[in-house]
Amino acid sequence: MTEAPLPVTRAVVQDVVLDAPVHIARIETRRITMAPGVVGGRHTHNGHVVGVVESGSVTFQVAGAPAVVLGAGDVFHEPAGTVIERWDAGPEGVVFVGHFPVPAGADPELRPL
Numbered sequence: 063m064t065e066a067p068l069p070v071t072r073a074v075v076q077d078v079v080l081d082a083p084v085h086i087a088r089i090e091t092r093r094i095t096m097a098p099g100v101v102g103g104r105h106t107h108n109g110h111v112v113g114v115v116e117s118g119s120v121t122f123q124v125a126g127a128p129a130v131v132l133g134a135g136d137v138f139h140e141p142a143g144t145v146i147e148r149w150d151a152g153p154e155g156v157v158f159v160g161h162f163p164v165p166a167g168a169d170p171e172l173r174p175l
Contacts (some may be wrong), residue, residue: 119152
C-alpha cells in the first residue's frame with residue numbers, strides 16, 4: 063500500500079549562525095528587482111541580510127570567496143559589515159526577497175565602497 067503524500071512539508075533551506083549575539087528589534091523584508099545586467103557594486107550592510115532569489119539570476123561574491131551564480135529558489139546570507147564584492151544581475155535580471163534584521167532605532171543600510 064502506498065502512503066498518501068503529506069499535505070504540508072517543511073524543509074530548512076538556510077540556517078545562518080551569527081558570529082555574535084545580536085539584539086533585533088525588527089526585521090524589514092524587501093522585494094528588490096534589478097534590471098538585466100545591473101552591477102550592484104562593492105558594498106557592505108550595517109546588519110545581516112538573508113534572502114532568497116525569486117526569479118532570474120545574480121552573481122554573488124563575498125570578499126575572499128569565489129563568485130557563485132544564484133537562481134530562483136537559491137538562498138543567500140550577507141554577514142553584517144562584510145564586503146560584498148559582487149551582486150550583479152544576470153542577463154534576465156533578478157528579483158529577490160531580502161530580510162534585514164535591525165536593532166531598535168536603526169534602518170537597514172547599504173554602504174557603497
